Amino acid sequence: MSEALHRHTIVKPSKAGWTAILAQRPELAEQPIIESWARAGNPLVVRRRSCGDLAGMIPLGLSLPPVYGKQRIAVALASSEIIERAPPPLLADAAATAPSAWHGTIDRLLRLLPQTRTFGSLAWQHLTGLPYLSDGSDLDLLWPLSSARETNALLSAIAEIARHAPMRLDGEIVGAAGGVQWRELIAADANDVLVKGPVAVQTISRTAFLSGAVP
Incomplete structure (x- = not known):
């Protein structure tokens, strides 16, 4: 392996x-x-x-x-x-584990991108059956990087869903270089972003990350 x-x-x-x-x-x-x-x-x-x-x-x-x-x-x-x-579980597979108050938001996220995956508390509870989720839990998500244009549209849609969500939406857009927090990518002054790779956290330009570049 x-x-x-x-x-x-x-x-x-x-x-x-x-x-x-x-x-x-x-x-x-x-x-x-x-x-x-x-x-x-x-x-x-x-x-x-x-x-x-x-x-x-x-x-x-x-x-x-x-x-x-x-x-x-x-x-x-x-x-x-x-x-x-x-890979981390699909959000669609873990959805039944989520609190009922989350279901509307999860439905909107899945309509936006069915390939969305989850990690963190929802994933651990889905995988183990143990009690991880609480009223204060975040929903941690992973979205695959596509083209820069499609990813910018995705980020705008995520931000709109997050504004009305009963929980905090956290997570990363994941590309060849690693993952970047979606909120950092959507920030107005985001010229450079922190990429979490398998070995280290590195800074590259937002444009380079969205193009699929590797630091």
């Missing part, structure tokens, strides 16, 4: 992978939620590489539900210890 996995990719470790994780982080074995997580086959997510990660390892993480302190746990595995990988 290639190690070039994008941020937000959903992965499942093998049994040997979980053994390796607990060997890396023995304190995790003391948390019953981690044992339950592994036993249930719940996934991990690819995160951005940090300076402490070993070369050749895939940086991964999981976020625990708020009832467990909303911990964010960082681990890393060799590619041989990952048995499944998948």
